[in-house]
Amino acid sequence: MPVPQHVFDPPFNIVRSSHVVLDVVDLNKSVEFYDNIIGLHVEDRDDTTAYLRGSEEHQHHSVVLRKAEQSAAARLGFKVGSEADLDKAGSWFAEHGVLYSFVDRPFQGRTLHVTDPFGFRLEFYATMDKRPHLLRRYERYKGCHPQRLDHFNVFAAETQDTIDFYARLGFRLTEYAEEDGDGGRIAAAWMHRKGNVHDFAITNGKGPRLHHFAYWVPGPLNIIHLCDVMASRGLALERGPGRHGISNAFFLYVRDPDGHRIELYCSDYQTMDHDHEPLRWSLRDPRRQTLWGAPAPRSWFEQGSPFPGQEVREPVFVADVVIAD
């Protein structure tokens, strides 16, 4: 119900969502999926870890796949504005009772690890090894031609508190879904740092879990081609293609070999104006989830990737309508 106000002067400067670290049980199979089906580019790999990126990304990686005993969403990575921001971040987390550590991650500069109060495992960095972008390497295009990682979407058990926490870090609300009436509770929030609809979306549900991470693609035909490619390989789509009311996105959701969910999407809008106002959706408005009317499958509402070592909790409240986008 209380919509967070935008904090124009946050304690440290998060530039944008940057990369996801995934634990996968069969590294070869996962690399095959992200490389040859989705169309990301392998930048480095060894027996235990693979690093991939989209075609416009100068950064070394936006997906890290790590061989593991159990599938999990290991870390959500954010880029900050400078090394000083890392130190400010550490101090701020410490002041707020969150343990932090600085770690060495391959191809990244100094990296700050924290687990937020709700169980989301994060990493922050200011610099990463750079590579020339691949935009003019059209001969290497494949899959759905993913250009850049765009955002994360998580299930949170304590939705309002989680939204408030990230609002204090400067994440700005662009759209939200809410129960109707006095005391109607917020059931989902889309928040950004970089100037489009979101870097981080928070959805009420059993959490902490990663619902999905999303890559931006050039247009709907790239997504349709991915549908055809996956069908040709005998792989199922989970949801879509379709159009969200939320964010106006043309979307497709697919699952990787471990069940991690990836969204391919395009056609949202800009939000960098200082007086940009958040858009409210009633939880009872079905156009929020799908402008076209096709229902999402049960799996899409219920399944997500846990974070290692983080117990999944029931949500504080169950909304009067099932939500998620």
Added chain:
Amino acid sequence: MPVPQHVFDPPFNIVRSSHVVLDVVDLNKSVEFYDNIIGLHVEDRDDTTAYLRGSEEHQHHSVVLRKAEQSAAARLGFKVGSEADLDKAGSWFAEHGVLYSFVDRPFQGRTLHVTDPFGFRLEFYATMDKRPHLLRRYERYKGCHPQRLDHFNVFAAETQDTIDFYARLGFRLTEYAEEDGDGGRIAAAWMHRKGNVHDFAITNGKGPRLHHFAYWVPGPLNIIHLCDVMASRGLALERGPGRHGISNAFFLYVRDPDGHRIELYCSDYQTMDHDHEPLRWSLRDPRRQTLWGAPAPRSWFEQGSPFPGQEVREPVFVADVVIAD
């Protein structure tokens, strides 16, 4: 089970499916739908009848909307090669116990009316008033930019007999769906005259009824735009967008204000080779209906437009799997 052989020398020459005549209860509402939503072009209209066509069609109309008390599929129209073919057609139908009449239809030359032995009401003509095509009138493009009527798809109660009947008229099988095993029955057939996948498709079910008629559009993005336009107008989609295994079509199904179903589709293939072989699909292969896996709604399997004065019969057999594409 018995797949009809192609008759290279049929009793008269049907060139292609040409137009559909629909009975509608609210003419204004129907014209608004086909003109401003779908994007056909109104060529003529008065208080009782409207004539529309696609952008590449030189013929005066490919949809005729007639104000009526009851919604119905009034006629399926086919173009024949010459006036002589009309006379040959009349003779042939008479020989086979089918009554025929020649009637005057506005904007059409001499027109032959028959109701086939299964209750499908047909009309044949050799010439129709011509109009310059609208391909280079891009400023008039709207909706999904429908270019041409492509085919009809009907529910037939006597599937095998209906297929055999149209095979004798020269319709050629391109794809079909069949029960597995010895004695497996054909449950759906796609048959053409003009050199692509179909002019006429026959599906097992309560019949005679029109399942849908289809317009060919330039590409998938035109269909996606129609989804968005319909959603913007508060109109529901029935099925799709998606990809059929059958015919490789990228498809969308929507219903007009009377519930008549229209398919918008593209990306099938050519079939004019004399040695083109029909493609068999097992009824148990789900890729037939949808390459991507999204199920069709119940309405799509069950509902269709009756023909005026034709009693709808239960099918001769119920296939061991529900079918239709």
Added chain:
Amino acid sequence: MPVPQHVFDPPFNIVRSSHVVLDVVDLNKSVEFYDNIIGLHVEDRDDTTAYLRGSEEHQHHSVVLRKAEQSAAARLGFKVGSEADLDKAGSWFAEHGVLYSFVDRPFQGRTLHVTDPFGFRLEFYATMDKRPHLLRRYERYKGCHPQRLDHFNVFAAETQDTIDFYARLGFRLTEYAEEDGDGGRIAAAWMHRKGNVHDFAITNGKGPRLHHFAYWVPGPLNIIHLCDVMASRGLALERGPGRHGISNAFFLYVRDPDGHRIELYCSDYQTMDHDHEPLRWSLRDPRRQTLWGAPAPRSWFEQGSPFPGQEVREPVFVADVVIAD
């Protein structure tokens, strides 16, 4: 000036243009171009010959590349309706003073070779080895996703006579470009057998030479992707992308390593109606060549592939406007 009437009952039945045989000086380089850049599929190859096809083609090949000392357009291939048509073709050519021979070509049935009176080297066949189409093998899509060979376009020194000759074989005029005024001469003709704008186009110029052969692709974005892929490989485009007035085609022209010209195109229209009337263009109407106004380069008007052993002659007349599409 005299526009040929359509011959509905030609001496033998040509179904459509089918394949081109090209002499190339560096087979590996040519295969690389057609396979990895254009996106055709190699069906067979050895040290001297490679066979490729488009994704919807059931036929074994639509391009044959033959290692040779000199680049040339070796043969234009057409499919006929039956073995009997081959014999009728042989007889007809003999009656009209054209030598013929039956030859064995790999993967083809009995094949008739003739050189027409104007020097165009042709081959006719009724059957070719078949392969399953690749439409539902989207994981193999590459380049511009060419689906099928669509047509040939040649420079003819004796334009009117060449048009008349092919009209007698049943090729039907769909569009033509003509000088204005009484006695205005036809400078280019688009003629079909299969029911779209053309199988064979004849352009006034130094001939006999092949101007280009064309593949149909799913849509404009496939062509735009090919532009980007070729640029990424450092390869130049010759003309386009653009829109022809003629045939409404969205087009791109590129040259293979031997300079053979290939057109990638989409979005023409159907022409199988018996009363379809040819569309006349004044040679002075620039929209004929390009609806958008960008001029074609000099090479496009002047260069073409000679046929082996056929002397290239100056055209009988020079039109009052340079033509070609």
Added chain:
Amino acid sequence: MPVPQHVFDPPFNIVRSSHVVLDVVDLNKSVEFYDNIIGLHVEDRDDTTAYLRGSEEHQHHSVVLRKAEQSAAARLGFKVGSEADLDKAGSWFAEHGVLYSFVDRPFQGRTLHVTDPFGFRLEFYATMDKRPHLLRRYERYKGCHPQRLDHFNVFAAETQDTIDFYARLGFRLTEYAEEDGDGGRIAAAWMHRKGNVHDFAITNGKGPRLHHFAYWVPGPLNIIHLCDVMASRGLALERGPGRHGISNAFFLYVRDPDGHRIELYCSDYQTMDHDHEPLRWSLRDPRRQTLWGAPAPRSWFEQGSPFPGQEVREPVFVADVVIAD
């Protein structure tokens, strides 16, 4: 030659390029062009002025058309972060010898007018009347579906000085074209505030003049449709469609009835990272202007819109290669 360093803490906060004010001699004709051809939406108009916007813009207008005796680029509009930024801006300009005034503009809050030292007439504002965006009003889409104003591109007579001036205001260099060798001079610069390739581009040439302003569209097919629509209306395209090496943009340039140039474009990339490095192009690399190789017409290099009352000067230097993108 000296590449400006990014000023992270500029004297006032410019959020992005926002709108252009154009003087036009025939208001009806201009509105017709931007509304029915390009596809912008008229938000308000009277006898002397019309206000239009793109489909995703919440702001009241991004193009203002004013009836005038002479065609001109009246003002380039930028949005700042707050009212306080307007005051800071006034002070800063005054300190640097630039006169300023606050004016009332319809539908805008307090508006600051300045003419920069090079003759570019600017206006800054913090708030503008808001309207609901039109993204989910697909039934209103027309033309090329322009979504938002993206950037301005100007001819500057004093290129290096102009670049340095805007760098001090916080515009950040993303790409630039430079003569080769020691002392090679910068001939064009692309600079941003909002996080993509540019808000403001500066090109060496007779200045001050506006080269073009650009709208972002959803994808290449929208641009191709505009080509077809303009051709259908008998309107010429100036340049494109094509692909710039610079910014990776798929582009089209057209001229409005007064000759003002508008670019329709898509497919650039994000640049908000604090360590994003500018990309250098040699002036001798033709891929900068066009990845595909088609030359730009002379008009595109030479013509631009003057600013009222600002004398157009010859450039300080003439680059050793003609430039502009």
